[in-house]
Amino acid sequence: MTIKVGLAQTNVTFANPEENFKRVEEYAKKAADQKVDVVVFPEMWNTGYALDQLDEIADKNGIQTQTLLKKLAIQYHLNIVGGSVSTKRDGHFYNTSYVVNEQGNVVSAYDKVHLFGLMHEGDFITAGSNETTFELAGVPSTGVICYDIRFPEWLRTLSRHDAKVIYISAEWPDVRIPQWELLVRARAIENQAYVVAVNRVGDDPDNHFNGHSLVVDPLGKIVEQAGEQEELVVASLDLDSIDQVRGQIPVFEDRRPDLYK
Numbered sequence: 653m654t655i656k657v658g659l660a661q662t663n664v665t666f667a668n669p670e671e672n673f674k675r676v677e678e679y680a681k682k683a684a685d686q687k688v689d690v691v692v693f694p695e696m697w698n699t700g701y702a703l704d705q706l707d708e709i710a711d712k713n714g715i716q717t718q719t720l721l722k723k724l725a726i727q728y729h730l731n732i733v734g735g736s737v738s739t740k741r742d743g744h745f746y747n748t749s750y751v752v753n754e755q756g757n758v759v760s761a762y763d764k765v766h767l768f769g770l771m772h773e774g775d776f777i778t779a780g781s782n783e784t785t786f787e788l789a790g791v792p793s794t795g796v797i798c799y800d801i802r803f804p805e806w807l808r809t810l811s812r813h814d815a816k817v818i819y820i821s822a823e824w825p826d827v828r829i830p831q832w833e834l835l836v837r838a839r840a841i842e843n844q845a846y847v848v849a850v851n852r853v854g855d856d857p858d859n860h861f862n863g864h865s866l867v868v869d870p871l872g873k874i875v876e877q878a879g880e881q882e883e884l885v886v887a888s889l890d891l892d893s894i895d896q897v898r899g900q901i902p903v904f905e906d907r908r909p910d911l912y913k
């Protein structure tokens with residue numbers, strides 16, 4: 653079985669949801685034109701890291717985002733990993749990822765679990781504490797947000813129920829791109845899964861973001877990689893190769909959780 657994924661490596665206009673919603677519509681159309689099965693967006697694409705303005709601009713209960721993603725999914729018969737958006741619920745802010753299948757059903761709503769101290773994220777945003785696994789385009793999958801990928805134990809926790817694709821949405825600054833690539837490849841190798849990792853491009857007041865979104869196969873090989881500009885990158889995932897890789901080196905069976913703290 654093969655699926656075609658589209659990595660929407662977009663800019664994010666700082667603190668300007670209206671413009672960012674238009675950009676997501678435009679890229680969903682581009683993905684549909686390329687006949688992809690799944691399109692993936694970057695982290696915090698509605699507001700960027702405008703953390704001190706969230707009270708005015710975060711998506712209340714995620715309604716605007718979910719409404720748009722459902723509409724686009726149905727209109728284009730498209731599965732959408734909706735990156736993440738800043739949301740406001742019950743007086744708290746979250747960094748939330750919605751995944752919507754081509755029928756327009758929200759199959760996952762995940763709040764970022766590990767908040768990034770270097771950007772003072774935890775001073776504004778409340779951390780999530782729930783796992784997520786979902787089926788998308790007929791494939792058992794999971795997904796995390798940016799800094800979450802530095803925690804292999806979390807990715808292993810999410811992958812242990814046979815996730816074959818791990819989706820990652822990020823706002824990962826250019827200065828740490830060498831680490832981004834290595835972390836993404838390591839998560840693919842250790843979980844013997846495809847990883848589809850989408851970063852943004854452009855600038856905010858504190859950082860420059862230079863993309864380098866990538867798709868990595870279960871052996872850690874880069875299948876496709878974006879450059880440093882806004883673009884849609886398309887890749888095919890050969891999901892049958894996963895059983896072969898897991899059959900040869902059965903790391904999930906060989907684990908010793910009795911020894912792990």
Ligand SMILES: O=C(O)CCC(=O)C(=O)O
Nearest residue numbers: 768798799823824825828
């Ligand atoms: O871990 C990193 O270096 C980047 C993380 C980050 O920028 C984020 O989680 O928003």
